[in-house]
Amino acid sequence: MSREPITLRDMGSFHVGGRVVEISGKPEKTVMFSAGGVPARVDPNGAYLVEAMYVQYFLPERRNGKYPLLMWHGGGLSGVTYETTPDGREGWLTQFLRKGWDIYNSDAVERGRSGFAPPDVWASAPHFVSMADAFIRHRIGAAWSNDPAAREGLPGNLFPLDAYDNFARQFVPRWTTTDAAISAAYNALIDKVGPSVLLFHSQAGGFGFPLAQARPEMVKAIVAVEPAVAGDVTQAARLKDVPILMLYGDFIERSARWPAMRQIGLDFAEAVRTAGGTADVLNLPAAGMRGNSHMMMMDRNNADIADLIHDWLTRRGLVA
């Protein structure tokens, strides 16, 4: 092992938020939980704890990030986004840990280890992400094939194409009707850990920006990695004391949706600056860094991008 060891003063996990719901009117049933085991009589009625959020934390012995760094993943994914990359390199979780940040990596409500609520509570069905859909939509490839050898990556793309199937293993079902529950749990996380730096990706723009606008005193900086949406431009002044860095990768002009999605971010950044705030936009290709997909935390140059983010946080006075 050629890497330096990682020394932690603590590590662990917890859940935040959630609520108790009561389910009633259902018949008792017999459930065989394990083949060859003992059947159980189960009353499906009663209290269920739903909409809590799972958070895993890693606290380096030599801390120099002044605030906790919260990592929030995008849609159809979980906190695994920030762990080991699909091709087995270090992800941003350990890269920022090595830089001295206290890391809190969570699975949004409904996703991964946060679990999901019974259909009695959430009437709508989950959405499943196909291999082809993410391949195109996340600006990894130009043309999909079930045959890995026949997949066409975007030219110069830095996503580890050979490991795409491992990325597809990370996909988890998602709902499109649970935004309020997800936001409530992120608020509960901030309540627990206190003022923090938010690093969020894609869908989580719809949670991070509104939370920061509602509670700017709890957010010391925002790192928005290709946010799918931004905050309320009419309330941009709420963020005048919260420095923002937005990052965008390559191939946006080739995408059906990303030109408009990026424009939402650019317009919001402009509104924050007009209100006297700091909103830096880092278009990686314009900075000479070509080839990044929507999943830049997994791309081959993910360590270089982590360095850029850490340097920006350092310039903002958030590193001791």
Place this chain on the structure above:
Amino acid sequence: MSREPITLRDMGSFHVGGRVVEISGKPEKTVMFSAGGVPARVDPNGAYLVEAMYVQYFLPERRNGKYPLLMWHGGGLSGVTYETTPDGREGWLTQFLRKGWDIYNSDAVERGRSGFAPPDVWASAPHFVSMADAFIRHRIGAAWSNDPAAREGLPGNLFPLDAYDNFARQFVPRWTTTDAAISAAYNALIDKVGPSVLLFHSQAGGFGFPLAQARPEMVKAIVAVEPAVAGDVTQAARLKDVPILMLYGDFIERSARWPAMRQIGLDFAEAVRTAGGTADVLNLPAAGMRGNSHMMMMDRNNADIADLIHDWLTRRGLVA
């Protein structure tokens, strides 16, 4: 922080196993992934990667466990089982890490960060665990109430009753029709990490024992924590070279199902011994340790039980 730091030579995660399924015949749809964002046209047909398993690993700098220690959770739960306890103490994951074991903690297929397959692939519905059901079935309490102050714990129970709601936050939906997929992924894990010590709980008895009987050369020892089922008694001789420790907690006689479930384990242990193998059964109350629930890795004396397990593994020659 009064705890000793933890130094890791590596940490990370990966997925193993899974298969590609093709879904066809569905209409295209428009999905609004983020409120205020840009709608996406999505073709739900095509390839989906399902039934992979998420595995997180922590490798201590000072390793002395001779083989990887694989932690497999029980039904309705995920790898969170072995992390921080519901009342915020260290769980077995960090306790065994501090003892020098390479830890691989996984979420069974369908659970947590492993995700679950579309209804086109798994026709059956998931089962949700109510707060009352787990309270009684896992031998934590004698009488449930939605009012925490009115919940009646079993007398002398060591489960952290005040933190029961945090335990309920760990519940994730489960299927009862996915045993083959779960087993396939555990096999893929063994293929990847090689000969290992298996530590499994409850439902995972139905995966760990059969896997060890099929591939005894890949399993160096079994620690079965209240297994809900055991292996094939007619094939007990397959495990004559695989030492087994079974642990059972308190209050079993008060349970509707646990006397019969424990008997399944005792009968299997007896069959292994008759075949010339080692199958030690540790009934904790008989050893003077009273008050353990089914969730003994979370009970107040979880560190004492970890010590007993580590001592047993040491006596079996599995610690350097």
